[in-house]
Amino acid sequence: MRSNNYVLIFTSIVTIILGFLLSMAFSKLELITEQNIAVDMKKNILRALDIRENEGEVWTNETVQSLYDNYIRTSILDRQGQEVKGVDLDIINPEIDTTFFPLFTKIIDNKIEGYAIPVIGRGLWSTLYGYLALEPDAITVKGIQFYKHKETPGLGGEVEKDWFTSNFIGKKVVDNNGRLISIQVVKGKVDESSSESYHQVDGISGATMTSKGVNSFLKEDLSKYEPFFKRIRKKEKESVTWQS
Amino acid sequence: MAILNKTSRKAIADPLMRNNPIGIQVLGICSALAVTVRVDQAVIMTAAVVFVLTMSNSIVSLIRSFIPNRTRIIIQLSIIAGLVTFIDMVLQAYMYDMSKQLTVFVALIITNCIVMGRAEAFAMQNSPGKSFLDGLGNGIGYGGILIMVSFFRELLGSGTLYGYQIIPLWLYDKGYENLGLMVLSPGAFIVLGLIVWLQLQFTKQEEK
Numbered sequence: 001m002r003s004n005n006y007v008l009i010f011t012s013i014v015t016i017i018l019g020f021l022l023s024m025a026f027s028k029l030e031l032i033t034e035q036n037i038a039v040d041m042k043k044n045i046l047r048a049l050d051i052r053e054n055e056g057e058v059w060t061n062e063t064v065q066s067l068y069d070n071y072i073r074t075s076i077l078d079r080q081g082q083e084v085k086g087v088d089l090d091i092i093n094p095e096i097d098t099t100f101f102p103l104f105t106k107i108i109d110n111k112i113e114g115y116a117i118p119v120i121g122r123g124l125w126s127t128l129y130g131y132l133a134l135e136p137d138a139i140t141v142k143g144i145q146f147y148k149h150k151e152t153p154g155l156g157g158e159v160e161k162d163w164f165t166s167n168f169i170g171k172k173v174v175d176n177n178g179r180l181i182s183i184q185v186v187k188g189k190v191d192e193s194s195s196e197s198y199h200q201v202d203g204i205s206g207a208t209m210t211s212k213g214v215n216s217f218l219k220e221d222l223s224k225y226e227p228f229f230k231r232i233r234k235k236e237k238e239s240v241t242w243q244s
Numbered sequence: 245m246a247i248l249n250k251t252s253r254k255a256i257a258d259p260l261m262r263n264n265p266i267g268i269q270v271l272g273i274c275s276a277l278a279v280t281v282r283v284d285q286a287v288i289m290t291a292a293v294v295f296v297l298t299m300s301n302s303i304v305s306l307i308r309s310f311i312p313n314r315t316r317i318i319i320q321l322s323i324i325a326g327l328v329t330f331i332d333m334v335l336q337a338y339m340y341d342m343s344k345q346l347t348v349f350v351a352l353i354i355t356n357c358i359v360m361g362r363a364e365a366f367a368m369q370n371s372p373g374k375s376f377l378d379g380l381g382n383g384i385g386y387g388g389i390l391i392m393v394s395f396f397r398e399l400l401g402s403g404t405l406y407g408y409q410i411i412p413l414w415l416y417d418k419g420y421e422n423l424g425l426m427v428l429s430p431g432a433f434i435v436l437g438l439i440v441w442l443q444l445q446f447t448k449q450e451e452k
Contacts, residue, residue: 002312002313002314006312007312007314007315010310010311010312010315010319011312011315011318011319014319014322014323015322018322018323018326021326021330022326022329022330025330025333025334026333029333029334029336029337032337032338033333033336033337033340036336036337036340037340039340040340040344150348153278153348153349154429
């Protein structure tokens, strides 16, 4: 039997050595990992805006960067939905920021093809991070992507799967009176005959809490951008009436 | 294998077949079910487990005479956890997409009974060289089953192998359909169960 002091000293030494080695490894790899995360965010903005890989194609970091630079315009909105100049995107943390909101606009040949906004909120075990994209009419959902979460794989983790996200496409975030109603993840399947189905998507069985979380933070995040989107909708309407 | 004497050979060969960690001891089932949807996932997972097992076995064996008996489990566990954290960081830096697909299961190697079991049962009593071989044998024994399961699951469930289309596309036009069950966890249970059964039959015959 060894003395208590020996046990204490030995255990501390092992812990310190391990901690030291791990922090060394971390400082060496941190930069590359951060780059990967940044590229992954851009990839998800692109995917939400319906720019995606063909089957079997793998994008390199450079491809993602060039696609992003070519098609996506980033801008910063204030609380009234007005564009603000001179604010750096990197200093905004969409998770907590309540004064500035980033907006990603897809522009091809000088034509706006959609808007993407960050959506962030609690699920069951973790915070989910994603992007929600709307069509240029600011009413119809163009796509949604989740890129970071720690929900249970197979249950809440299914939010990132195509079968779930593809249900969002074509749904409407405002009702007939132009009021923001957001998207609702229902329990089970959507009843297509119901009058509410225009803003409802199929739920994930076994992941009620994650779905509830998604419902509440989608609405919260959409309402942050509502002043901006309201103006877009008005403009769209005017241009339609003017044309006819 | 003249370079290895009998006990070393036993250390590496036993876990491959006669004492396979998954097939016979039924350890590490959780990850075997979770990361066997596609072969490339199983291969990376195998590489990670082989690395962790060989390293943890060697390190534990190297310092085995200094490890105080009362805290040996904690010491083993911190070494394993350190190695797993390291491999997780490497994956995130160099294979980001893969690490996203493997999600928590890389971190869960820490709780894989095989790793801890080999450290406690083998490395604490044997020389570093032998412990290394034992780790290698167990890692490959575990990974072999993983890759076998994922082979059937990917082929039958997605019609591909290692991401390449294997089932010809014209077959789909004629009405062939992928077996959706194979992509879900029940598919893994069935394939794994069949493999365990086959292995038991095989080892029984060998003993006779």
